[in-house]
Amino acid sequence: MTAFDLPDLVHKIFDDQEVTPDARAILAQPDRQIAVSVPLRRDDGSLAVFPGWRCQFNTTLGPAKGGIRFHPGVTAEECTQLAFWMTIKCALMELPFGGGKGGAQVDPKDLSPLEVERLARGYIGAIADVIGPDRDIPAPDVNTDARVMGWMADEFAKITRRHEPACITGKPVCLGGSEGRTQATGRGALIVLDAWLEREGRKPEDVTVAVQGFGNAGAHFACLAHERGYRIVAVSDSQAAIHDPDGLTPSKLLDYKQKEKELSGALYADSSVKEGNGGEEIAQEDLLALDVDVLVLAAMEDAITEDNAGTVTAPLILEIANGPVTPEADAMLVKDGKVILPDVLANAGGVTVSYYEWVQGRTGERWGAATVTDRLTERMEAIAEACFDRAGDDDIPVREAAYAKAITRIADAISSRGDRSYFAG
Template sequence: MHDDVRKSGAFNPYEMAVQQFELAADKLSLSEDMREILRKPKRELCVNFPVRLDNGRIKTFTGYRVQHNVNRGPAKGGIRYSPEVTLDEVKALAMWMTWKCAVVGIPYGGAKGGVICNPKEMTPAELERLTRRYATEISIIIGPHSDIPAPDVNTNPQVMAWIMDTYSMHEGFSIPAVVTGKPLSIGGSEGRNEATATGVLFVTRRAARYIGMPLQGARVCIQGFGNAGSIAARLFHHEGCKVVAVCDSQGGIYNESGLDPAAVVRYKQEHSTVVGFPQAQPISEQELLEVPCDVLIPAATEGSITAHNADRVQARLIVEAANGPTTPEADAILYQKGTTVIPDILANAGGVTVSYFEWVQDIQSFFWGVEEITHKLEMIMNRAFDAVALQAERYHCDFRLAASMLAISRVAEATKIRGIYP
């Protein structure tokens, strides 16, 4: 896959995920038999279902749920609502989830789901009907011990509550552990909402120390100002960093002496975008990636950093809060430039780690405080970073290859030990 396909709109995340997998498999000298098992998803469910709209019309929507691998435990992964959802995107995200869970050592396999829809054009009542019908369609493969969904792009704790309620209604009693990222009142976990951004901060601290870069006063650029991006801006600001640029899907803002994230969040709540924030100059999303900075945090969608712009990225450290923001071609350019990239499967694993904590708490009906959760998260993220850094040193490779190798070897080992049934 070449980067020009990204420009023509034919960018395929699944091809990119397989390409990354093959690079790591080559380095691990993985057998062809094992590659055959690991490069394909275990299950791909496609559902077409009718939803009654508020105007009385019926519209049919298409949804997916893909389970990539379940040899290390139940499948785990988010559900996204977007007009851009494709089966290949969902397959790629499910594969990345498998490696993400393995790299931080939590006992899950990878899954992902999505519905092709534009939630911004739907009323809350339409979204509820869509969610409950989609949950019913995929209820044949989800469950607290088989596949546990979570929020993702354009879904939130309320959507998880509807899925949990729908699933529970089918069973006849409450099953909070069927989804994570739920509201606290029905079995959600403390710290879940901030988990991805908190995990990003923990690995950035570790990575900055590793490359000998002080975080105090470091200039940070954040692409994407949704849940992960806006909370990361706040956390890095508290850490003593200067957040110099942020952007959302409408455009970006830049102030070299630093933005006040709390003021930007307030502005975005009022105007639905960061564009036009008074104490900053406007920049495009593309320009944000090339701003002079120490830490760049891509927190938007796949394929942002490509062969076309990688040589213009000026950050010393890239920490991927989003999934798949850097193409393999861009990785090669960045590695040659000496830019350290902390890959998505390590950098944003805080979300799935605290999802795991939520699931454990639901299963045992015993809940922990936010201090305990944050402490456990920091331990897991630091341990994972150290293991990946060691792997990178041992094989003289970048962090993405090191993280992929570590994850793939763990999944391959579980697959080999379990054997093939029958």
């Protein structure tokens, strides 16, 4: 089992909330970690073998839930960390799930579409014994999308010889996916941002935003925020960053990237936001230091560290990526008076709509886009307001308030099954 160290914040909450020793012990290590090898027959006939992992961190509240990513940086340690965050996120959102995460260490952009399909099916074949609608429900993550989830669900059905639409979420709608799932992470982040700024008496049209990361979540957030009236002055992707103080039109950039992707016939777009005829190109690191009202982090982990935290001028940071601010940088930013709307709250729209897809898959119901959006908005607003209230009442950062609510929920569930005080009489 890969060693895992709980963040210092969690230990603080354990002490502040007087979490029982039993709950502390159970939350200290993952329930299950699985390492697999995924053989892939390349188009030229050669064989490549990629390492893969799946971690189910804690299933006290229900089956594990979490994405699958294909990325060169995937490791056992990363999957464990992400599965822990998913555990917190699902508990915070009051979903009937625990936390899971997995992936394969590979750069899928070096593979053909047929090779990616074989990789997706091979990965599911390797972990099929430990997933399913009542055990562990995967979903999309970095470099995996609805099409990849469709392949995975199909492979799981072949292996089990059962039609299991609730086994994997984030699928195409025609294959049992949910309306609104593709936009859910970005939409949920916007709901959280709206709720915070409404408390501050700020209107969208008076707020400038820079978005680091123009992938699925970041791009849809930018488009939806622009529709709400926010001024998106800068965006970046893995290749470049662009800036226009008068405001960009994110939908044009997204349309351009999607069109180029379709024309190339590739699974992954090679085009960049700099080619979308909008804004002046700037250095990617300069985007983090722009004088804007809101800095949105929607790329990868550790975007802001203690080395560059001092360059951030935005008073409000919205975390759409998982773990984009290191603990050291977080402490520096909070000390400097910055407000951080944390990932476990801000990006929870994706797993929430995945839950709605899971419910629809189990019941055979089909919900329209408006129904999904209404239910997502109602839940996200309620949880966000509860976190903001807790942060204000206890004079703590929003991240600590969110973690406290989640850990208390898990700890209560653990204790309800009996702990030392019960069994010792």
